[in-house]
Amino acid sequence: GDSVTQMEGPVTLSEEAFLTINCTYTATGYPSLFWYVQYPGEGLQLLLKATKADDKGSNKGFEATYRKETTSFHLEKGSVQVSDSAVYFCALSDGASGGSYIPTFGRGTSLIVHP
Amino acid sequence: KAGVTQTPRYLIKTRGQQVTLSCSPISGHRSVSWYQQTPGQGLQFLFEYFSETQRNKGNFPGRFSGRQFSNSRSEMNVSTLELGDSALYLCASSRTSGGASYEQYFGPGTRLTVT
Numbered sequence: 016g017d018s019v020t021q022m023e024g025p026v027t028l029s030e031e032a033f034l035t036i037n038c039t040y041t042a043t044g045y046p047s048l049f050w051y052v053q054y055p056g057e058g059l060q061l062l063l064k065a066t067k068a069d070d071k072g073s074n075k076g077f078e079a080t081y082r083k084e085t086t087s088f089h090l091e092k093g094s095v096q097v098s099d100s101a102v103y104f105c106a107l108s109d110g111a112s113g114g115s116y117i118p119t120f121g122r123g124t125s126l127i128v129h130p
Numbered sequence: 131k132a133g134v135t136q137t138p139r140y141l142i143k144t145r146g147q148q149v150t151l152s153c154s155p156i157s158g159h160r161s162v163s164w165y166q167q168t169p170g171q172g173l174q175f176l177f178e179y180f181s182e183t184q185r186n187k188g189n190f191p192g193r194f195s196g197r198q199f200s201n202s203r204s205e206m207n208v209s210t211l212e213l214g215d216s217a218l219y220l221c222a223s224s225r226t227s228g229g230a231s232y233e234q235y236f237g238p239g240t241r242l243t244v245t
Contacts (some may be wrong), residue, residue, distance in 0.1 A: 048233065058134070058220050058236035059173075104173065108232045117163065117186050118231040120173040 017042045021121035028128050038079075038105035041086065044065040046109035048072075048081055049118065050117045053102045062090075062103070100128045107128050118120040132157065134223050134237035142243045148209040151240045155202050155223030161185075161233060162204040164196060167218040176219075179204055208242075216244045 022037040040046065047066045051059040063072035068083035079090045088105060105121040133153045143149050155162050163186075164176040171233035179198035192204040196206040202223075208215055218241050 049233075051236075058136075058238045058240070059222075059234075060236065061233055064233065116177050116180060117188075118232070118234065122172045 016074070017046070017107060017119045019106050019107055019119055019121035020114070021103075021124050024082050024102075024123070026124060026126050028095055028126070029096055030038070030128055030130055031094045033126075034090070034095045034099075036105075036126070037101055038088045038090065038092040038121060039086055040105070040107050041056035042086065042109045044109050045083075046107040048079070049106040049108070050077070050079055050088070050090050051104040051106060051120075052057065052103065055101070059104060082110055095128045097128045097130055100126055132167055134235055134239040136219075136221050136240050138240060139238065140241045140243075142245060143211050144245055145213060147211050148207060149203055149211060149242060150207045151219055151221075151242075153204045153206075153221030153223075153237060155204070155221075156235055159223035159225050159235070160202055160225040161226060162198055162202065163224070164204070164206050165200055165220040165222065166190075167220055167239070168216075173220070176206065192198045211244045213244050215242065217242060 018041045020039050049064045050065040052062045053059045065072040065073040065081035071080045077092045102123045102125050104123045105119040108116045108118045132140045137152045163178040166174045178186040182198045194202045198204045218239045220239045221237045224234050
């Protein structure tokens with residue numbers, strides 16, 4: 016079945032540091048890929064997405080490129096801020112998996128940014 | 131445009147009781163999905179409703195049930211509560227029930243504590 020693997024957290028960085036959160040996936044077909052962010056006490060918010068190979072999703076300084084050859088969708092940001100502290104979830108949606116588009120989520124990676 | 135709303139935000143129940151949680155999707159969204167989020171299991175899919183019909187179901191016991199009304203509002207019910215049901219229950223709405231760019235918009239969740 017489909018699966019998403021994220022790097023274990025927490026990831027602890029100083030403000031203005033470079034961020035990478037690794038995400039790899041296993042899917043039957045050609046999934047769409049997503050990054051969601053969850054701030055403390057809130058639900059998940061869609062951060063960015065990519066629907067086909069080599070697409071780059073970007074939002075709020077975050078970027079991720081859909082790499083079919085390495086089945087990866089790593090999240091990056093050039094300069095993190097304290098306000099980026101949150102839990103980040105990688106997810107895929109694969110309609111080829113029995114016709115259901117229900118997303119498969121990774122376990123989440125906690126990011127802590129210190130001033 | 132108002133986001134997804136969930137009520138109540140916090141709930142404390144005793145083992146053996148039942149509970150009903152409510153979700154109001156974004157206006158115009160016809161799909162509502164429910165997830166259980168725990169530190170141990172991460173984000174797990176419960177079920178999805180679209181136009182008052184259950185379209186997909188996760189791997190949860192029959193104690194977990196749901197329904198959707200004609201205005202797309204949804205409720206989920208958990209009967210005979212167990213300690214392990216303590217979790218954050220998230221509702222997510224979507225305009226459609228699938229598609230290559232399937233995007234879900236999450237509510238803030240209901241924090242259920244079973245004692």
